[in-house]
Amino acid sequence: MLGRVRKSWSTWRRRAARREERPVQETRRTQGAERRPHNLFEAAAAYVAACVEDDQERIEEAAGWVEPGALVFGVNELACRALIALARERDESPRVVARSLLGLPAA
Incomplete structure (x- = not known):
């Protein structure tokens, strides 16, 4: 039992040390400004x-702000919210709008 506690504690300490060792990347917009962590949204x-503007430098910068899994979740959430907003604006169902945006025939 004590061995598992020791192993968990050492794993936690290694992860915490790695987080502290990561260099803080300054971006074009935050150089010289007070830094705060970016959220996934x-x-x-x-x-x-x-991605829309095909700016590879900004793509890599934004991808480095959060973990890859969190970024995927954030992009999915953004797509859902955008689709809902567009469907309300067009007064159509989200399914119809999604198929329209992808160039698919109406179901």
């Missing part, structure tokens, strides 16, 4: 906007 918004 900020990262998703910046990532998607950079």
Whole structure:
């Protein structure tokens, strides 16, 4: 029992040490400003906007703000919210709008 506690504690300490050792990356917009961590929705918004503009530097910057799994969740959430907003604006169902955006025939 004590061995498992010791192993868990050492694993936690190694992860905490790795987090502290990571260099803080300054971005174009935050150089010299007070730094605060980005949340996954900020990262998703910046990532998607950079993809639309085909700006590889900004894509890589936004992808580095959060873990890859969190970024995927954020992009998915952004897509869902955008689809809902567009469907309300068009007064159509989200399914119809999604198929329209993808160029698929109406179901």
